Amino acid sequence: xxxxxxxxxxxxxxxxxxxxxxxxxxxxxxxxxxxxxxxxxxxxxxxxxxxxxxxxxxxxxxxxxxxxxxxxxxxxxxxxxxxxxxxxxxxxxxxxxxxxxxxxxxxxxxxxxxxxxxxxxxxxxxxxxxxxxxxxxxxxxxxxxxxxxxxxxxxxxxxxxxxxxxxxxxxxxxxxxxx
Amino acid sequence: xxxxxxxxxxxxxxxxxxxxxxxxxxxxxxxxxxxxxxxxxxxxxxxxxxxxxxxxxxxxxxxxxxxxxxxxxxxxxxxxxxxxxxxxxxxxxxxxxxxxxxxxxxxxxxxxxxxxxxxxxxxxxxxxxxxxxxxxxxxxxxxxxxxxxxxxxxxxxxxxxxxxxxxxxxxxxxxxxxx
DNA sequence: ACCTTAAAGCAAACATGTTGCGTCAAGCGT
DNA sequence: ACGCTTGACGCAACATGTTTGCTTTAAGGT
Numbered sequence: 001x002x003x004x005x006x007x008x009x010x011x012x013x014x015x016x017x018x019x020x021x022x023x024x025x026x027x028x029x030x031x032x033x034x035x036x037x038x039x040x041x042x043x044x045x046x047x048x049x050x051x052x053x054x055x056x057x058x059x060x061x062x063x064x065x066x067x068x069x070x071x072x073x074x075x076x077x078x079x080x081x082x083x084x085x086x087x088x089x090x091x092x093x094x095x096x097x098x099x100x101x102x103x104x105x106x107x108x109x110x111x112x113x114x115x116x117x118x119x120x121x122x123x124x125x126x127x128x129x130x131x132x133x134x135x136x137x138x139x140x141x142x143x144x145x146x147x148x149x150x151x152x153x154x155x156x157x158x159x160x161x162x163x164x165x166x167x168x169x170x171x172x173x174x175x176x177x178x179x
Numbered sequence: 180x181x182x183x184x185x186x187x188x189x190x191x192x193x194x195x196x197x198x199x200x201x202x203x204x205x206x207x208x209x210x211x212x213x214x215x216x217x218x219x220x221x222x223x224x225x226x227x228x229x230x231x232x233x234x235x236x237x238x239x240x241x242x243x244x245x246x247x248x249x250x251x252x253x254x255x256x257x258x259x260x261x262x263x264x265x266x267x268x269x270x271x272x273x274x275x276x277x278x279x280x281x282x283x284x285x286x287x288x289x290x291x292x293x294x295x296x297x298x299x300x301x302x303x304x305x306x307x308x309x310x311x312x313x314x315x316x317x318x319x320x321x322x323x324x325x326x327x328x329x330x331x332x333x334x335x336x337x338x339x340x341x342x343x344x345x346x347x348x349x350x351x352x353x354x355x356x357x358x
Numbered sequence: 359a360c361c362t363t364a365a366a367g368c369a370a371a372c373a374t375g376t377t378g379c380g381t382c383a384a385g386c387g388t
Numbered sequence: 389a390c391g392c393t394t395g396a397c398g399c400a401a402c403a404t405g406t407t408t409g410c411t412t413t414a415a416g417g418t
Contacts, residue, residue: 008384008396034374043398048375050396099289106282106338119339148332148352155339156331159285160298173327185415187365213405225366227406 014040015047019061028100031058059108062101063117072125078133078140079178085129086150086170089122094158094165102158122151141177149177193219194226198240207279210237238287241280242296251304257312257319258357264308265329265349268301273337273344281337301330320356328356 018040022031033054037044051057072085092098108114123143130140141149150173157164197219201210212233216223230236251264271277287293302322309319320328329352336343 011397032374044374045376045399046397053375103285103289106285110278110282111341115339116341119335147335149328152332152335153327156298156326156334159338160294160334162290162295185365186413187415190366211405222367223406224368224408228365232406 011040011042011046012050015042015050015057016061016064019057033057055104055107056109056112058104059106059112059114062104063114065101066105066118067121068125072129074132077136078129078138079174081129081132082126082146082150082174082178083171085125086154086174087167089151090154090158090165090170091167093154099158099162102155119147119151123147126151145177150174190219190221190225191229194221194229194236195240195243198236199244212236234283234286235288235291237283238285238291238293241283242293244280245284245297246300247304251308253311256315257308257317258353260308260311261305261325261329261353261357262350264304265333265353266346268330269333269337269344269349270346272333278337278341281334298326298330302326305330324356329353 015036018036019031022036022039031054033047034044036057037047040047047057051060072081075081075084093102102118105114105118126143126146130143130146133140150170153173154170157169194215197215198210201215201218210233212226213223215236216226226236230239251260254260254263272281281297284293284297305322305325309322309325312319329349332352333349336348
């Protein structure tokens with residue numbers, strides 16, 4: 001049972017904070033459960049019991065970091081909005097830390113919802129953009145089409161073809177979709 | 180130095196075989212380095228020194244299993260060829276073992292070439308299909324377009340949106356691309 | 359046949375992951 | 389407000405996995 005505001009919640013936050021701190025200090029590869037536990041002021045067994053293993057914990061933390069913090073910028077038109085969003089998305093996700101978070105998010109339980117959350121965040125952002133365009137009376141594509149035509153190709157390159165990324169790629173995908 | 184045909188090669192093959200056997204017998208999650216080493220008749224330290232850790236080893240093995248064994252079926256026309264290939268690809272890759280291999284392949288060294296190989300295999304298969312179509316005089320899209328329009332969306336769903344897959348999806352992607 | 363050297367074996371030191379059991383505190387009923 | 393119930397945590401012993409220095413083996417070159 002997770003009791004919000006209680007000890008459980010404090011421990012969870014302390015552990016997540018410890019992961020973020022140690023990741024920043026010593027790098028992604030150096031993380032170990034005992035180290036994280038020590039920094040968070042808990043015993044390793046607490047972490048093992050709650051998360052199972054390091055992968056699940058990192059997956060948890062990664063998903064939090066992938067959550068967008070602000071709604072997508074409003075530039076006044078569907079194409080401009082989508083292009084700006086896609087460019088920023090590609091930029092953030094293709095950076096070394098961005099890629100690490102994506103990989104971590106994919107690592108958790110295959111049937112867990114972490115990877116799904118990741119996609120849902122993107123879908124939400126796109127939904128906002130499309131909603132605004134619809135209010136303006138512009139013709140809008142389906143969210144699914146944007147995921148297939150813009151998000152998926154960018155993710156595919158990030159994951160499977162490192163090094164083949166330039167900022168114009170995001171714009172090209174949006175243009176192809178809307179044109 | 181890797182001496183083909185020498186002891187190194189024998190050890191590598193023994194270890195890979197051990198991974199495949201144990202994976203089939205005891206399941207993906209139960210694999211450990213000492214267990215694999217015992218089955219392969221080598222010491223754990225050999226595996227650690229050659230591959231670094233279990234992830235790299237599994238990544239290696241996974242890439243091998245993802246290599247297509249036969250050229251894509253020839254059905255006499257570009258659209259039919261691509262549809263058949265995409266459908267089979269989706270079917271294989273979205274199965275539980277297929278997804279496990281993809282995840283393993285992605286897990287290796289981020290700057291290693293394992294994930295890239297994975298994409299290269301698909302590109303090769305597509306290249307064969309497009310080459311045959313070109314010989315027939317059909318107009319053919321770029322390999323890149325097929326990767327972006329067909330492979331990437333399928334992979335995206337497999338990785339990030341489990342459960343949203345039906346066989347017709349592959350055909351729809353091909354139709355949208357060629358139509 | 360003899361060197362050279364990369365790779366493998368071995369074993370001990372080390373770190374990490376696991377588990378049983380006692381304790382603690384959050385939420386709940388009285 | 390008080391005590392009860394129950395999940396989560398700490399602790400410590402244990403099991404398992406990982407790393408490392410050194411030795412031995414065998415492939416390939418001379």
